[in-house]
Amino acid sequence: MDVRPLRVPAYRRLWTSTVVTAIGSQLTAVAVPKQVYDLTGSSGFVGLTGAVALVPLLVFGIWGGAIADVMDRRKLLLITNTGIAVSSVLLWAQAATGVHSVWVVLVLLGLQQSFFAINMPTRSAVIARLVPTELIPAAAALGSTVFTFGAVMGPLLAGALLPVLGLSTLYLIDSVALVLALWVIWLLPPLPPLSGVVRRAGLRDVLDGFRYLVTQKVLLASYLADIIAMVAGMPRALFPEMAERTFGDPPGGGVALGWLYAAIPLGAMLCGLSSGWISRITRHGAGVIVAVLVWGLAVLGFGLANSVWLAVVFLAVAGAADMVSAIYRTAILQTAAEDDMRGRMQGVFTVVVAGGPRLADVAHGWTAAAAGTTVAAAGGGILVIVLTIAWVVVIPVFWRYRAVPSDAEPVS
Structure with a gap:
């Protein structure tokens, strides 16, 4: 890995x-859905945890980005990390005292x-203020690798x-970790x-962010890349059925199911651990396009595979x-967006x-129910490839995009 960003004290913290x-x-x-299932015995309630987690992300993700653009981002990180830590402590308290309320x-x-x-866009928007432009891809790789390592381990x-x-x-361990992170x-x-x-963020700031986004073809194209790859090509909703019917797991679950869920973050983590070459490529737009095409081809191969391995x-x-x-995509957002819009982006x-x-879970689940898992998975991979090629034709400026200088000197 390219670990040069860790030489910058502020980024290292x-x-x-x-x-x-x-x-x-x-x-x-893991603990939340396990406790919900223990309390209710219902997978429906477990599914409800996904909706409960998604709605705040949709609402506060955009508003949180607007807040990050108009106040001290270190202060906002302290506030939000404190909120995350307190809620984790409360989760531990209710489990330890036996409240038994879903x-x-x-x-x-x-x-x-x-x-x-609110914390996530703030944390991401900070990176370009901490490291030089040429180190932003390496910094993004370091951060992403840590997250995928956590997703696996x-x-x-x-x-x-x-x-x-x-x-x-489990709740207590997370609470202690969050308190330690708060100190850092x-x-x-x-x-x-x-x-x-420094001022308060309002609805006008959110709307200004969308108006700014409409004028930025490169940023729009970077979002579209992820939407195409994930909505058309993320096959995780098919894993339970394919593990049992295609790869021979017993009805109660087995090894195949675990490997299917671990495979994508495992591949991402291994890539992150060998990502030193990524920093040497300045054609970031072309890099995204090639990566999305490889994603589509790999998903197509997965859909046609008859062996779990x-x-x-x-x-x-x-x-x-x-x-x-x-x-x-992270590097593009850090460099192509102006600092006072970076949080909103x-x-x-x-x-x-x-x-x-x-959204992919819904689309792939319905397609599999109607036409089978092979059509859903392989068809999704083909759709990714077709839509990506069409998207490049419509927005060719993204293919030509190169890294541009940052608008602020890094701080240490």
Whole structure:
């Protein structure tokens, strides 16, 4: 990996806070649905946790980006990290004291996700203020690799700890990690707006962000790339049926199901660990396009695979391609957006990243019910390829896009 961004003290502190919370947040991501199922015995209620988590991301992701553009981003990180930590402590308290109320769990989950939705675009918008432009792809790779590592190891660790320490302890571990991360963020330098004007964010700021986005073809194209890849090509809704009917898992679940869910983040993590070459490429637009095409081809291969291990290989390739796309899209957002709009653009990015796979779940599920999983998965891969080629023809400026200088000097 290209670890040069870690030589910048301020970025190293931000990254350290991400490391501390990456696995801890995944423990809670496992603990919440497990507790909901234990309380209700209903997969319907477990599915409701997804809606409870998504709505705050959609609402507060964009508004949080607007807030990040008009106040000190370090202060906003402190506020939102405190909110996330407090809600995690409350989740631990209700589990430890035996409240036994699914609605309390869902309310606390919604509260935590509201703070998280503001925290994420703020954290992303900070990067370009901390590192030089040429190191932004490397910084994005470092951050993404940590998150994918958490996505792989967190659930495995939760599965190992749950029968030994109990569910409430998972919440407690996450709470302790969040408090430690709060201390690291406190060490960051002040990050006020470059204009020097600090004020409240309102509806007008949100609307200004959308008006700005409409004028930025490169940014629009970067969002469209993720929408095409995720909505048309994310096949995770097919995993349970394919694990059982295609790859021979028993009805109660088995090894194939676990590998299918782990394959994409595993591929992304392996790509992140070998991502030093990514920083040397300045054609970020072309990098995104090629990565999305590889994603589509890999999903097509997954849909046609008749062996679970071949399917896992194709999904891992897809995960690596998605990592490359995510790194370059993050770099584009950091460099192509002006600093006073960067938070709002990151907010839209958060909504796109969160919403796309959930729309894909609906689309792939319905298609599989009507035409079968092979058509749903392979057809989705073909659709990604066709739509991407059409998108390049319509917005050719994105193919030619190169990294541009940042509008602010990094701070340490």
